[in-house]
Amino acid sequence: xxxxxxxxxxxxxxxxxxxxxxxxxxxxxxxxxxxxxxxxxxxxxxxxxxxxxxxxxxxxxxxxxxxxxxxxxxxxxxxxxxxxxxxxxxxxxxxxxxxxxxxxxxxxxxxxxxxxxxxxxxxxxxxxxxxxxxxxxxxxxxxxxxxxxxxxxxxxxxxxxxxxxxxxxxxxxxxxxxxxxxxxxxxxxxxxxxxxxxxxxxxxxxxxxxxxxxxxxxxxxxxxxxxxxxxxxxxxxxxxxxxxxxxxxxxxxxxxxxxxxxxxxxxxxxxxxxxxxxxxxxxxxxxxxxxxxxxxxxxxxxxxxxxxxxxxxxxxxxxxxxxxxxxxxxxxxxxxxxxxxxxxxxxxxxxxxxxxxxxxxxxxxxxxxxxxxxxxxxxxxxxxxxxxxxxxxxxxxxxxxx
Amino acid sequence: xxxxxxxxxxxxxxxxxxxxxxxxxxxxxxxxxxxxxxxxxxxxxxxxxxxxxxxxxxxxxxxxxxxxxxxxxxxxxxxxxxxxxxxxxxxxxxxxxxxxxxxxxxxxxxxxxxxxxxxxxxxxxxxxxxxxxxxxxxxxxxxxxxxxxxxxxxxxxxxxxxxxxxxxxxxxxxxxxxxxxxxxxxxxxxxxxxxxxxxxxxxxxxxxxxxxxxxxxxxxxxxxxxxxxxxxxxxxxxxxxxxxxxxxxxxxxxxxxxxxxxxxxxxxxxxxxxxxxxxxxxxxxxxxxxxxxxxxxxxxxxxxxxxxxxxxxxxxxxxxxxxxxxxxxxxxxxxxxxxxxxxxxxxxxxxxxxxxxxxxxxxxxxxxxxxxxxxxxxxxxxxxxxxxxxxxxxxxxxxxxx
Numbered sequence: 007x008x009x010x011x012x013x014x015x016x017x018x019x020x021x022x023x024x025x026x027x028x029x030x031x032x033x034x035x036x037x038x039x040x041x042x043x044x045x046x047x048x049x050x051x052x053x054x055x056x057x058x059x060x061x062x063x064x065x066x067x068x069x070x071x072x073x074x075x076x077x078x079x080x081x082x083x084x085x086x087x088x089x090x091x092x093x094x095x096x097x098x099x100x101x102x103x104x105x106x107x108x109x110x111x112x113x114x115x116x117x118x119x120x121x122x123x124x125x126x127x128x129x130x131x132x133x134x135x136x137x138x139x140x141x142x143x144x145x146x147x148x149x150x151x152x153x154x155x156x157x158x159x160x161x162x163x164x165x166x167x168x169x170x171x172x173x174x175x176x177x178x179x180x181x182x183x184x185x186x187x188x189x190x191x192x193x194x195x196x197x198x199x200x201x202x203x204x205x206x207x208x209x210x211x212x213x214x215x216x217x218x219x220x221x222x223x224x225x226x227x228x229x230x231x232x233x234x235x236x237x238x239x240x241x242x243x244x245x246x247x248x249x250x251x252x253x254x255x256x257x258x259x260x261x262x263x264x265x266x267x268x269x270x271x272x273x274x275x276x277x278x279x280x281x282x283x284x285x286x287x288x289x290x291x292x293x294x295x296x297x298x299x300x301x302x303x304x305x306x307x308x309x310x311x312x313x314x315x316x317x318x319x320x321x322x323x324x325x326x327x328x329x330x331x332x333x334x335x336x337x338x339x340x341x342x343x344x345x346x347x348x349x350x351x352x353x354x355x356x357x358x359x360x361x362x363x364x365x366x367x368x369x370x371x372x373x374x375x376x377x378x379x380x381x382x383x384x385x386x387x388x389x390x391x392x393x394x395x396x397x398x399x400x401x402x403x404x405x406x407x408x
Numbered sequence: 409x410x411x412x413x414x415x416x417x418x419x420x421x422x423x424x425x426x427x428x429x430x431x432x433x434x435x436x437x438x439x440x441x442x443x444x445x446x447x448x449x450x451x452x453x454x455x456x457x458x459x460x461x462x463x464x465x466x467x468x469x470x471x472x473x474x475x476x477x478x479x480x481x482x483x484x485x486x487x488x489x490x491x492x493x494x495x496x497x498x499x500x501x502x503x504x505x506x507x508x509x510x511x512x513x514x515x516x517x518x519x520x521x522x523x524x525x526x527x528x529x530x531x532x533x534x535x536x537x538x539x540x541x542x543x544x545x546x547x548x549x550x551x552x553x554x555x556x557x558x559x560x561x562x563x564x565x566x567x568x569x570x571x572x573x574x575x576x577x578x579x580x581x582x583x584x585x586x587x588x589x590x591x592x593x594x595x596x597x598x599x600x601x602x603x604x605x606x607x608x609x610x611x612x613x614x615x616x617x618x619x620x621x622x623x624x625x626x627x628x629x630x631x632x633x634x635x636x637x638x639x640x641x642x643x644x645x646x647x648x649x650x651x652x653x654x655x656x657x658x659x660x661x662x663x664x665x666x667x668x669x670x671x672x673x674x675x676x677x678x679x680x681x682x683x684x685x686x687x688x689x690x691x692x693x694x695x696x697x698x699x700x701x702x703x704x705x706x707x708x709x710x711x712x713x714x715x716x717x718x719x720x721x722x723x724x725x726x727x728x729x730x731x732x733x734x735x736x737x738x739x740x741x742x743x744x745x746x747x748x749x750x751x752x753x754x755x756x757x758x759x760x761x762x763x764x765x766x767x768x769x770x771x772x773x774x775x776x777x778x779x780x781x782x783x784x785x786x787x788x789x790x791x792x793x794x795x796x797x798x799x800x801x802x803x804x805x806x807x808x809x810x
Binding site: 021024025055058059061062063066067069070071073074076077078080081083084085087088089091092098099101103104125148149150 | 423426427460461463464465468469471472473475478479480482483485486487489490491493494501503505506550551552
């Protein structure tokens with residue numbers, strides 16, 4: 007098999023951990039597999055480099071930031087190659103130039119475009135373990151770029167796609183994707199298999215295990231992803247296109263209490279108002295999540311939407327500026343809410359999911375402020391203080407425990 | 409003018425020093441020059457990276473060492489580009505891939521082969537200050553190499569040669585090349601101009617300002633070198649092919665007390681013996697400096713040579729192993745010697761230099777153990793304790809002070 011593995015920065019933070027990971031890699035290699043490993047920068051290296059840059063300039067050039075930050079991963083792959091050699095395994099480190107990791111030109115937030123897998127293939131043919139710098143690429147000007155958040159996961163999936171790898175293992179500090187956050191729901195259980203779409207919904211709902219970009223890429227190229235722990239030998243969670251038939255209706259429950267609701271009240275009920283409002287917000291890079299519009303009444307309507315609570319200051323400023331143009335009577339902000347969602351590919355064929363969820367809320371006396379549904383997800387907005395209670399109630403109601 | 413400048417690691421060790429150097433670079437740029445700057449890794453960065461590698465492996469792969477160490481210079485050029493931008497000057501950093509710095513394949517000690525100056529030219533055409541990583545290159549396998557000792561100086565000279573730069577300024581912590589080490593000879597005076605050949609002799613004699621590799625390369629491509637201080641505005645020393653006519657007979661006096669003399673006694677006087685001995689030493693990477701062979705007597709001869717004192721342990725081992733094959737009667741080691749040399753291109757046309765030097769030794773009652781001469785250099789071996797006295801006496805005798 008050809009296996010791509012990705013280890014994050016904390017897994018390679020010092021010599022001891024590097025050797026732990028090297029052992030892990032060696033085990034896969036010894037089983038007769040071809041192994042490509044993507045690494046992040048060691049522990050605090052990236053933060054240290056950012057500090058250095060900030061000492062020079064409050065707003066350093068993004069191009070130069072990428073030139074600077076990309077050195078972190080290069081150090082990781084070189085050190086890992088040394089560790090593998092020390093254990094007696096042949097290994098070669100490669101950087102973005104060497105694997106032809108072509109990206110768009112946007113520094114600090116580039117998108118992958120193409121990989122020239124020739125060099126990696128050549129090294130694999132020589133029975134070398136190949137160590138590739140995560141998070142970075144090069145643009146058409148031959149300049150170094152970095153991929154932004156979740157970059158190394160994305161690198162791993164892209165390499166797996168380019169090489170048609172049998173699987174792409176993302177090693178992390180948890181041993182898989184859970185039916186709910188185990189710190190909130192005691193009975194939460196590791197999910198054996200989950201579809202890309204479900205994983206995308208869960209990731210955006212705050213499961214925080216895999217970055218959406220890497221899941222999207224895996225879905226696009228049908229790369230089998232495995233999320234597993236670098237600390238234990240547990241099997242982990244497999245993310246793929248189609249899962250077993252006898253799966254549960256619901257894959258998981260997620261909660262997010264870092265949100266705020268904005269209600270624009272008494273908007274003149276004429277065409278183009280909503281368009282104007284959300285275009286303005288998008289232009290200011292405000293990510294809007296749930297949107298709800300009331301039925302018009304007295305020639306006016308109300309529009310409510312949720313945003314990340316960190317964006318609220320910006321939203322308040324934008325609303326204040328456009329209050330008159332949008333013809334608002336009033337505006338209301340609520341930061342005491344949380345969003346709880348259930349996700350499951352089985353949901354689309356089963357009408358009872360929503361009612362079961364609402365019943366669980368009714369039984370535990372939790373008031374629902376807003377509801378939003380998609381084909382594989384139902385989200386509700388409730389009081390922040392009720393979030394943990396709601397997650398447990400829903401988890402019980404759908405019997406997510408065997 | 410097109411000017412290449414090189415700054416060492418201590419000049420860019422922290423944010424404050426980076427800004428000092430940035431000011432310096434900006435001054436040259438403001439005068440209307442095209443400026444290419446070669447930088448070393450910051451202060452202790454290289455040593456810190458070596459420590460990290462040694463924690464992983466006592467004898468790390470050289471290829472991976474180069475992958476690791478080359479990140480240091482990349483950080484320096486990125487940070488300097490940020491500092492120049494902060495001061496309001498356009499700057500771009502480039503690494504070995506981007507400037508096509510082709511080298512031989514020998515990791516950790518590669519030789520430069522070729523530079524593709526297109527990218528640097530393009531950046532200069534855009535009126536950018538170009539910052540290039542010193543010390544590193546890439547081999548024909550697309551792998552990163554480093555150039556070994558004096559690497560960044562060599563990078564600077566090579567770029568100056570490839571771009572036909574008007575001069576190559578090497579910034580260091582002294583303000584030029586002196587007629588003798590100012591710490592030893594109080595009257596030592598900065599040399600205004602010196603030829604490549606003289607500089608080569610002085611460098612190998614321990615002047616420690618410029619590395620021989622960079623001087624050799626400068627000579628080969630006729631690159632005008634300037635050695636000057638990064639701390640003062642003093643003019644520095646110009647190194648070039650032909651110097652002014654009215655120069656002094658002698659350029660400088662150098663002393664080296666980190667040497668040892670090896671005397672092989674009673675070697676059978678048959679052809680091929682010396683060849684055998686020095687081939688064996690060369691194969692073991694022992695650099696032999698002065699060689700002196702006595703006139704044969706009783707069918708045997710003596711051969712004495714000097715080596716760096718750090719090589720003595722190895723030499724003793726080699727001699728012990730080959731004692732019988734070489735047919736040695738005895739061997740003698742002397743670590744209490746020093747080498748003092750005078751260098752000057754004017755010497756070749758003047759027979760009186762040697763006798764003046766010997767006279768100075770006689771006057772100060774210093775015993776000469778060995779003598780070696782070249783066209784532009786005379787070296788003598790004396791007792792280590794006499795070295796400083798000898799340097800001062802010679803400096804006086806040749807009136808190296810105005």
